Amino acid sequence: MSKQVKQTVKKVVEDLATSLETGRMEPRIKIGLTIDGSELGYEVMREAAHIIKQKNRFDLVLIGPELDWTNEFIHYSTNECPKNAAGLMETLLDSGEIQGCVTLHYNFPIGVSTVGKVVTPALGKELFIATTTGTTSSNRNEAMVLNAINGVVAAKATGIKKPTIGILNVEGAKIVERALISLKENGYELLFGESQREDGGKVLRGNDLLLGSVDVVVCDSLTGNILMKLFSAYMSGGNYETVGSGYGPGIGRNYGRNICIISRASGTPVIANALEYAYELAKGKLEKISQVEYNKAQQAKLKKICEELTSSPVTETKEIMAPPKEIVTSEISGIEIMELEEAVYTLWKVDIYAESGMGCTGPIILVNETKIGRAKEELKKKNYL
Numbered sequence: 001m002s003k004q005v006k007q008t009v010k011k012v013v014e015d016l017a018t019s020l021e022t023g024r025m026e027p028r029i030k031i032g033l034t035i036d037g038s039e040l041g042y043e044v045m046r047e048a049a050h051i052i053k054q055k056n057r058f059d060l061v062l063i064g065p066e067l068d069w070t071n072e073f074i075h076y077s078t079n080e081c082p083k084n085a086a087g088l089m090e091t092l093l094d095s096g097e098i099q100g101c102v103t104l105h106y107n108f109p110i111g112v113s114t115v116g117k118v119v120t121p122a123l124g125k126e127l128f129i130a131t132t133t134g135t136t137s138s139n140r141n142e143a144m145v146l147n148a149i150n151g152v153v154a155a156k157a158t159g160i161k162k163p164t165i166g167i168l169n170v171e172g173a174k175i176v177e178r179a180l181i182s183l184k185e186n187g188y189e190l191l192f193g194e195s196q197r198e199d200g201g202k203v204l205r206g207n208d209l210l211l212g213s214v215d216v217v218v219c220d221s222l223t224g225n226i227l228m229k230l231f232s233a234y235m236s237g238g239n240y241e242t243v244g245s246g247y248g249p250g251i252g253r254n255y256g257r258n259i260c261i262i263s264r265a266s267g268t269p270v271i272a273n274a275l276e277y278a279y280e281l282a283k284g285k286l287e288k289i290s291q292v293e294y295n296k297a298q299q300a301k302l303k304k305i306c307e308e309l310t311s312s313p314v315t316e317t318k319e320i321m322a323p324p325k326e327i328v329t330s331e332i333s334g335i336e337i338m339e340l341e342e343a344v345y346t347l348w349k350v351d352i353y354a355e356s357g358m359g360c361t362g363p364i365i366l367v368n369e370t371k372i373g374r375a376k377e378e379l380k381k382k383n384y385l
Contacts, residue, residue, distance in 0.1 A: 029100075035065070040240065102271065113135060131251075132225050133247050149293055150251040155216055165217075166208060168223065171336075174335065177202050187300045246274035323353040
């Protein structure tokens with residue numbers, strides 16, 4: 001009798017015993033872990049595996065080389081082909097043998113990116129970072145809109161029925177805010193949180209990340225990746241991730257595999273937390289929730305909104321002359337920095353003198369106090385506000 005057959009028979013007996021003890025007959029969820037590739041060696045994998053075994057919430061399936069401790073678990077060996085862990089993981093996921101997997105290396109297709117989960121230092125609150133690896137779209141603004149949906153999917157799959165979202169104050173934040181407001185107005189359910197800073201708003205500052213002002217923070221994947229590394233490894237000085245649940249599952253339109261990413265610098269606590277994250281996602285039916293949310297977003301004209309974000313408007317700015325200079329003391333904030341100069345030209349075209357600047361909360365336009373009302377109206381007409 002082969003080793004894997006013996007393991008299968010053993011699990012059948014254990015499942016039967018559990019069913020008799022609990023009165024429930026449903027099969028236990030199985031979560032995989034690829035154990036090769038960490039910069040910290042196999043010891044962190046072994047420790048994380050034993051933490052999961054002790055908690056006994058689900059069955060752990062190891063994928064990787066045979067080691068002196070792997071026989072304590074269900075184990076699929078990659079000794080014959082060490083580079084085949086990803087292929088074996090996909091086979092086990094697609095066959096239903098496992099319902100999720102945690103791994104270090106995986107190339108997600110374009111359109112899929114991962115939603116990480118950290119613990120904020122100020123209040124110990126969990127925060128989903130959408131997203132942390134992968135490419136949702138080659139267009140940054142479109143990617144962030146889709147990342148917002150991915151973050152909602154991850155939060156709902158782990159049991160948060162109405163997650164709050166906020167947009168990190170990076171380039172494109174105001175454009176993304178307008179797009180998400182349009183999506184909501186078209187019928188997609190989005191619950192915006194608010195910055196804890198005095199001026200509030202849907203756009204978040206660094207303070208809000210430390211406080212956990214919302215459940216889901218929306219950003220581009222490169223920024224999210226940096227945030228994950230900072231949140232996870234700040235206590236160790238950078239070379240050992242100690243906090244959080246890893247870089248999370250790959251989520252995207254029509255994508256169904258529950259594959260969660262950790263880093264080569266992820267330590268024992270993060271690996272164990274990532275496995276529990278994968279379990280929560282499997283239990284919460286990640287794939288089903290993703291399909292439901294994307295279908296709802298499509299009904300709310302997601303495609304049209306994304307097309308508008310990816311189109312390149314032609315702006316004729318060279319021929320626009322500034323009106324006569326005036327004293328400008330009134331500020332208009334809330335303009336996306338990438339559209340700041342275009343907004344100034346928009347006001348010049350209607351004979352309102354304006355200047356761009358940078359205030360304490362971000363980009364601003366300065367106009368004469370007697371014209372601020374009209375200036376705001378013009379900017380709203382052109383969707384700059």
